[in-house]
Amino acid sequence: MRPIFENVPEPPSPPVVVTAPQGAPTFTPQQALAYIYKADDWEDFTVEWVRALGLWNGRPYLRVKRMGGSGDRGADVAACLTPQGTAGEWHCYQCKHYSKALTQSDARPEMVKIFTAKVLGEYELPTRYVFVAPKIGQTLDRLLLHPPKLREDFLEAWDKVDSKLGTDLDPAVRQAVGDLARQTDFSMFEAADIDNILELHATTPHHLWRFPKQLKPRPAAAPAPAEQRVDEAVYVQKLLDAYNEKYGLSLETLVQVREHKRINRQLARHREAFFHAEALRVFARESVPEATYKAIEKNLYNAVVDIEDRDYDCGHDRLDAVMDAATAHQPNPHNILAPVVEVIDLKGLCHHLANEDLLTWCKEESA
Incomplete structure (x- = not known):
């Protein structure tokens, strides 16, 4: 199994200077994410949140890599827990920025991609696969809360005579993808809640730049210690x-x-x-x-x-x-x-x- 990327340092983020907000904000963060952000902005925002999420969970990711684009094999953001990257334990964050709520018909092709990547030896299956969208449709949300029903829904769509899922795959590969899906615990799939995302993102230095507002009050400075510090x-x-x-x-x-x-x-x-x-x-x-x-x-x-x-x-x-x-x-x-x-x-x-x-x-x- 080969990892999809090599273990090389990630390029530094461009420096950002936050300017003072001019007047009252027109949009809430939720509205800005849904109506102003483009797909690339959404993926950058997701990377910032995912890095904070690893720290909050008490198990920081060794590497968070934005993978979005052609050939990403169903992984927009890969968060790796071991030096083996996507050949070891990792979490997949799939970014979807649509004007409408994300539905199961949007989710199924992405599931096919990650199963196909495993069959073709591109990735190991992630232990968590998280859909990240401004809004998740109610039906998909309910299915994600019931993994057996989610798998049943996926396989029903997969097995239809006129199914469009995986029709571009070699027949042998498609057969292997279906077999893998039947053997997989669909509890790996979940969806992130936008309010929870924003709550955690607000703890990062990126939040004030993305959603300008007045600074929180500055605490009083502690007095100088009596003894000189190193x-x-x-x-x-x-x-x-x-x-x-x-x-x-x-x-x-x-x-x-x-x-x-x-x-x-x-x-x-x-x-x-x-x-x-x-x-x-x-x-x-x-x-x-x-x-x-x-x-x-x-x-x-x-x-x-x-x-x-x-x-x-x-x-x-x-x-x-x-x-x-x-x-x-x-x-x-x-x-x-x-x-x-x-x-x-x-x-x-x-x-x-x-x-x-x-x-x-x-x-x-x-x-």
Whole structure:
């Protein structure tokens, strides 16, 4: 049995910056999915939901692959549970985006495809086969809830003298497909509920981009911890270098800083800003695609980097100038995160940039 795809890295998704909604939304998510989305959009949306579903189930998929298109053999989205891909245990998500409700006459040809793929050695049968459609017809929905009746319905349509199912197959293959269907437990087939899909999709960063609305309230930032964390090492050292250069000191630790009240107060404010910005980053990670937060960070960097690159008498003067510029900076108002970005976040983001060696306070000045 050969897998339908090789074990190669999936291409990265294009970065997405979520913009603030303009006025009241015209459509609910259900309406947008049903009436605005096209088939390709529907499959992309399904991939996002399926990835979240694996995590929610406590058994994350090793790989989620969009397969839709000619030659997909009845699998629009393949979600694999083992390194063997579709040659091992996997779940099939069949995307159907019709203006009408999905019926059993729509479902049967897709069942034929997956049985045929097994007969031809393209896939193993999935342990779950899920129809994903904006609306499922009542009759099909009832059949999916009663697997023996679903199989009976399929075989009745398959065995009709004038059946159109599988008529394009080689007679031997069609016979094998029918035999496989008779031996298969049809409980593998099910349909996803659109409200449940949206409820889970709402927990992903993709949801706000697809269905713009106001952000949820941003939680208060936790105070800076008393002791320095490992991930503070770079920006704190750069601050100490600036203080040591200006005041002729040799401070190396926060304990030593506490002996100097003014410096201690300043460093405490810088650390508070760093952790405030860290809280913004976490909030953004849980609310919007990463590119939305990165756009805020890059916008700030572009606002301060030329100021940081000027000549100064000492590194502390450079630090002050950059912090003044950050305080005066206005994030792009079209970015949905802009309303929740505070002045303290902008200062803290400068320290995040310093942590990444994109900003430095003490450096050799040009002649």
